[in-house]
Amino acid sequence: MAKIPVIDFSKLDLIKPGSLEWDWVKSQVMGALEAYNCFEASVDRAVEHREPVFRAMEEFFHLPLETKRLCESEKPLRGYFGPPPLGLHESLSIDDAHVAENLEPLTTTLWPQGNTSFSKTMVSFIQLVSELEKTIMRMILESFGVEKYTDELIDSTNYQLRALKYEGPNTNEPVVMSVPHHDLNMITLLYQNEINGLGIQTEAGEWIDVKPSPNSIIVIIGESLSVWLNGRLSPTRHRVVTTGNRVRHVVGLFARTRGGYLVKAPSELVDDENPRLFKPYDHEDFIEHFSTQLDQGNRTNLITYCSI
Numbered sequence: 001m002a003k004i005p006v007i008d009f010s011k012l013d014l015i016k017p018g019s020l021e022w023d024w025v026k027s028q029v030m031g032a033l034e035a036y037n038c039f040e041a042s043v044d045r046a047v048e049h050r051e052p053v054f055r056a057m058e059e060f061f062h063l064p065l066e067t068k069r070l071c072e073s074e075k076p077l078r079g080y081f082g083p084p085p086l087g088l089h090e091s092l093s094i095d096d097a098h099v100a101e102n103l104e105p106l107t108t109t110l111w112p113q114g115n116t117s118f119s120k121t122m123v124s125f126i127q128l129v130s131e132l133e134k135t136i137m138r139m140i141l142e143s144f145g146v147e148k149y150t151d152e153l154i155d156s157t158n159y160q161l162r163a164l165k166y167e168g169p170n171t172n173e174p175v176v177m178s179v180p181h182h183d184l185n186m187i188t189l190l191y192q193n194e195i196n197g198l199g200i201q202t203e204a205g206e207w208i209d210v211k212p213s214p215n216s217i218i219v220i221i222g223e224s225l226s227v228w229l230n231g232r233l234s235p236t237r238h239r240v241v242t243t244g245n246r247v248r249h250v251v252g253l254f255a256r257t258r259g260g261y262l263v264k265a266p267s268e269l270v271d272d273e274n275p276r277l278f279k280p281y282d283h284e285d286f287i288e289h290f291s292t293q294l295d296q297g298n299r300t301n302l303i304t305y306c307s308i
């Protein structure tokens with residue numbers, strides 16, 4: 001069975017630009033993205049977060065529906081979505097979840113009697129995952145010779161937390177929980193409990209079941225990054241299919257650019273051989289205006305939307 005590449009990021013603190021370690025990890029990242037559009041980042045420190053993160057998620061999803069609905073928001077792709085019709089999932093999305101101040105008011109709303117551990121647990125995990133995302137982003141931009149844009153891109157990024165709960169379908173027949181799709185954002189990093197279900201499609205059309213180990217964070221590319229890179233990397237086509245009766249929990253970091261930032265391939269990536277493929281666009285604006293079509297099975301394709 002094919003397996004997506006596993007890349008060791010355990011010495012995340014030591015992987016610094018210019019070091020031998022950096023160049024070695026960067027070459028593995030680019031090799032994996034070229035061959036599979038995705039990889040598993042193995043980060044030993046993730047394991048310390050595992051038990052508290054999934055316990056915090058259980059605590060949230062066990063709240064009464066009317067309490068969870070206090071997190072519903074007018075903004076698309078933020079807030080609480082659920083409960084799921086058969087085959088779908090329930091989720092909580094929080095913008096800029098690496099900043100404690102963004103989670104604390106929500107935590108107080110959900111648990112008026114107090115629950116500091118929920119925000120602390122989620123913030124510290126998202127901080128770890130966002131550091132990983134920044135490292136990967138810097139490596140990708142460096143590989144294409146456009147590293148001078150890394151800081152402005154990072155400064156314009158919303159590190160959105162998305163906690164997902166999939167009920168077990170109670171059958172041994174595989175059930176599609178999330179239809180094949182591309183993510184629309186820049187980079188998505190996923191950390192799951194022991195219930196597998198994510199599948200990745202290779203360019204050749206083959207589906208690979210992802211079976212991450214407890215220290216693995218799955219890294220996938222979204223359409224927005226493809227647009228920013230003038231098509232240099234392809235978005236990862238993926239789906240979720242599960243069996244059995246156990247709950248699948250996934251905590252994801254969906255990095256995407258904020259409103260006001262124009263997603264536009266830098267001039268270094270455009271020349272006679274590589275003409276500009278996409279119209280510049282504002283990701284937030286796109287999400288706000290096209291979100292009604294973002295439901296399962298009918299996702300607006302960003303690449304189609306801004307293709308020239």
Ligand SMILES: O=C(O)CCC(=O)C(=O)O
Binds near residue numbers: 178190198238240
């Ligand atoms: O559950 C997963 O592993 C992936 C979720 C996903 O693809 C998404 O939320 O866009």
Ligand SMILES: [Fe+2]
Binds near residue numbers: 181182238
């Ligand atoms: Fe996805």
